[in-house]
Amino acid sequence: MAAADRLRPVVRPRLYEQVARQILEWVSANGLQVGDRLPAERELAADLGVSRATVSQALVAMEVVGIVAVRHGDGAFLVDSVGSSKVVQSLRTHAQRIPEIIEAREALETKLAALAAQRRTRGDMTRIDDALDVMWRDIDAGGRGVEGDELFHAAVTAAGHSPLLARLMAEISDLIRE
Template sequence: MSDESRGLAVSELPEAPDALRPMARQRLYEQVLERLREYVATAGLRAGDKLPAERELAQRLGVSRASVKQAIVVLEVQGAVEARHGGGTYLVRDGLEVEPVDALVERRRRLPDVLEAREALETKLAELAAERRTGEDLDALEAALDHMREEIAAGGRGVEGDRRFHAAVTAAAHSALLAEFMRSIADQITESRTESLRQPGRPNRSLSQHQSIFDAISRGDPRRAAAAMRRHLRTVAKVRLLSWNPDDEPA
């Protein structure tokens, strides 16, 4: 019996775009990731230990070397391993608990908008902070710098110190509306902060850039403060995630 004879033309079928979206095909490298996670756990590997070479992994798993390489790239993107040129791949932390690839894909999709908003808002906040900061504001900025410095010295990434510093710049701008805008995207900012600070060498570079922002604010130089914040946020935007193609795998 045709749709027309049932009284419902094909063109009149109810729309349900979410229910009838294309079915996702599990990527082969996602299976490789799961096997690597199991291997690291059962072998008891810890931070600083070396993974088997890509060629060996491909042979043992029965997959192409390209699929293994893509899995390693995903681990690099998440800051779980460090691939040293010509020297192999090493664990950055104990174990290999990694984010689902779909979560990475979603963050990759929204991150550019977050970074664009941060540059627009925080550049202006730094400029205003240089004009309006009080002695108390400068004390808060210095305390945030000290906290980040201590975190990094203890082997951390300085995430909390970074958060405190940017919050102190926002407070020093004394703009209620801009502060409200920043609160409205706080979760997205946290994602971008975490993504940035897990890049190799990034914590110390960010700390140095924070110092430059502080120096300009302390001197009451709005133009230099804005320029220093813009340079910093463009560094924040340089993350491996944005150059990663989740579908870059041979058939």
């Protein structure tokens, strides 16, 4: 049998891809705009009939491709108005890498935060506090606090005083921006 005549394995979309697609369809159908907050993970999980872990994975995947920003304790907010087909295509293109990228980012953030707690200086704490102030001022003014959030993560990374880990974090950030 020639290569062209062979059957190919059926590719099933991962559950989190289906959840991401449904969330984006809901966002579009309900006219949500950039800056709008999505329902809580618990509510999404109940409405979609999936676990909170699956919803969380879908939101992280959507965050990785730049559609939402997830702020722990505050929820997920739309940061881009990309159509669901582009998001799903991006998820499929990077589907093999997304879990690895997320794992690496989480591991580095955890380690850098622990190092920052041990190695921080007064100057580091001032930069962290300043970043939080920027974030809260923006949120109080109706913004999303994105700049402050980025400054906060950069300040915590710098407070870890680990140039190699900081460089790795920059590389992972570049992968996420892809």
